[in-house]
Amino acid sequence: MQKMGNVSIKSLVLITTLVFSMAPVFIVIYISVYNKRKKKDLEEKAQMTLTFEAEIAKAQLEMQEQTMQTIGADLHDNIGQLLGLTSLTLGSIEEPDLAHSQHKIDAALDLTKKSIKEMRLLGKLLQGDQLMTQGLNEAIGHAINWVEKSGHYEVLYTVEGEEPATGDKNKDLIVFRILQETLNNTIKHAYATQIAIKLTYQDNSLQLQITDNGTGFYTGSPSIKQKGMGLLNIHKRAGIIGGKAVISSNPGEGTCTDIFIPYP
Amino acid sequence: MFKLLSLNTIIELICFLISAFCLIKDGSKIWKTQIFYLAIICFTEILGRSLIKQMHYKSNYWLYNIFLVFELAFVCSMFYYLFQSFFKKGKYVILSGIILFAGSYTYDLATHGFWEFNNFCNTVISIFYCFCCLYYFYLLLKDERYFAILKLAPFWWVTGAFFYYFGSTACDIYFDSLVSIQDHSLRKIIILLLNIILYSCWSYSFICRKWVTSVSKA
Numbered sequence: 514m515q516k517m518g519n520v521s522i523k524s525l526v527l528i529t530t531l532v533f534s535m536a537p538v539f540i541v542i543y544i545s546v547y548n549k550r551k552k553k554d555l556e557e558k559a560q561m562t563l564t565f566e567a568e569i570a571k572a573q574l575e576m577q578e579q580t581m582q583t584i585g586a587d588l589h590d591n592i593g594q595l596l597g598l599t600s601l602t603l604g605s606i607e608e609p610d611l612a613h614s615q616h617k618i619d620a621a622l623d624l625t626k627k628s629i630k631e632m633r634l635l636g637k638l639l640q641g642d643q644l645m646t647q648g649l650n651e652a653i654g655h656a657i658n659w660v661e662k663s664g665h666y667e668v669l670y671t672v673e674g675e676e677p678a679t680g681d682k683n684k685d686l687i688v689f690r691i692l693q694e695t696l697n698n699t700i701k702h703a704y705a706t707q708i709a710i711k712l713t714y715q716d717n718s719l720q721l722q723i724t725d726n727g728t729g730f731y732t733g734s735p736s737i738k739q740k741g742m743g744l745l746n747i748h749k750r751a752g753i754i755g756g757k758a759v760i761s762s763n764p765g766e767g768t769c770t771d772i773f774i775p776y777p
Numbered sequence: 778m779f780k781l782l783s784l785n786t787i788i789e790l791i792c793f794l795i796s797a798f799c800l801i802k803d804g805s806k807i808w809k810t811q812i813f814y815l816a817i818i819c820f821t822e823i824l825g826r827s828l829i830k831q832m833h834y835k836s837n838y839w840l841y842n843i844f845l846v847f848e849l850a851f852v853c854s855m856f857y858y859l860f861q862s863f864f865k866k867g868k869y870v871i872l873s874g875i876i877l878f879a880g881s882y883t884y885d886l887a888t889h890g891f892w893e894f895n896n897f898c899n900t901v902i903s904i905f906y907c908f909c910c911l912y913y914f915y916l917l918l919k920d921e922r923y924f925a926i927l928k929l930a931p932f933w934w935v936t937g938a939f940f941y942y943f944g945s946t947a948c949d950i951y952f953d954s955l956v957s958i959q960d961h962s963l964r965k966i967i968i969l970l971l972n973i974i975l976y977s978c979w980s981y982s983f984i985c986r987k988w989v990t991s992v993s994k995a
Contacts, residue, residue: 522954523963529947530967537940544914545926552923 568753569683572690579693583659584635592631599624634658649685650676653692653712660696660708667707674714681777684754688721688774691747691758695723695770698743703727703768719776724769729762747772780830785972786822792976793819799983807858808930808986811979814851817844838894845895849878849902852938856909859931863916870912874905900949903942910939930986937978944971 602621606614645652650672657668692710699705705727713720744760747770751758756774782790793815800808821844828834853871860867878898885895913935917924926932948955948964955964 522951526947526951526955526963526967529950530944533946534940534944534971537936537943540911540914540939541936544918544932547918548924548926555923 565683565753568750569686572686572750575690576686576693579697587631587635592628592635595624595628595631599628645682645686645689648676648680649688650712652685652689653710656689656692656696657710660700666700666705669707669709670712671710672712672714676714677777679777684719684774684776687750687754688719688772691750691770691772692721692723694743694747699723699725699727699768703729705767714776717775719772719774721772721774722769724767726767729764729766729768731764732760732762781823781826783822783826785969786819786826788972788976789815789819789822792980795980796983799987803986805858807854810851810854811983814847817847836892839892842891842895845878845882845899845902849875852906852909855934856906856913859913859935860916862931863920870909874902874909877905878902894952896949896952900946900952903946903949906938906942907946910935910942914939928985930982933978933982933985937975937982940978941971941975944974 599621602617602624606617653670657670660666661668696708699708703725705725707726709722709724711720711722711724713722747758747760751772751774754774756772759771759773760768761771762768793812796812796815800812803809821840825837825840828837828840853874856874857867857871860870878901881898881901882895885893885898888897913931917926917932924932945968948967952964955961
């Protein structure tokens, strides 16, 4: 009887010890598996950061390209014309007719002043990299100036809400690139005459709405999806900073692009 | 001389030698103290056997009662050091362990005096060590950083301690019953196996500490 009791105590101790020894094994396995998953998550996160940084770099490059295109067009169409006209005016001055010459000199002076003004505007554009340092609102102002200068568009720009004191320069840059992309689309394809831009700062979010009265298009049309790399870029860029883009349009009804971004 | 060496003592001595080789130039005081702690373990084991085999004492429990204090001092210091790398309030966890130990140790002494083994205290503090191990694992999982745990010295130190203290809980709980049946063979085998796991893990952690410990920051 005593022996039976001894055996049962020993069995109890043995079984309990075995069970208690199994627990650490499972815990160690669990930690190992969980840790591997953590490593995978961190790698994915690092990859996302790389993609984000690449996108920022691309946006900066595109902004510079856009600036150079604007400068090229301005030099050719505006300043080149003004200086050519100035040269012609000065060349047509004849010495004996001083009264008439004075009129031509005044005209040449006027043209030179206009050229200087245009050069100053170009100078501002050349500082494109610094454009974003003045804030999103200021940068949008510059983009609107450039659109309005063509004389083909009437642009209405409104800002609602207070711009946060501490913004996010990367987000500003992406939002600005989306705006440039949208304006490019409007200019190239929409044949619009009016463009309305509305920037709204809300609690922890930002909304940018760009509306035009152009020809519009079927958003679901396969040809748009195939050709519309610009639209794809807008969606991709909004997504990369945690936001979304909603593009609504119909033929003959213009286009409305809404960008929602968590901000700052 | 060989009478004083058992398989347990040999394993402990090997671990002590590995710790001396790997940790002697370690930059951390607590890891260096590990050498001293293992020396105390070896000394206690050899003296314990010597008391019975050579000096013919009836019991060596009093020696292990003294050892419990050294064990508490070192294990708590190590956990305090390990918790520090995750959060700064680890001292409260350690303080609660010390209070638990003091209370249970006093209870044991009041119940049966100094010459019997303080098994209640040993059981309580072993459970506390298990809690510390689990808490360390929890902090490790919660941390955003990725740890290469295969080469992480603290992880293997805690794993060894967890195997030993958790695995020996059954023996601690049924200690009185095992003593009463006058058969120590099962307890000896269990403790031997747990010791092998404990000192293997610890030796590996010392090797990791010397050569390969790494952590990647998120």
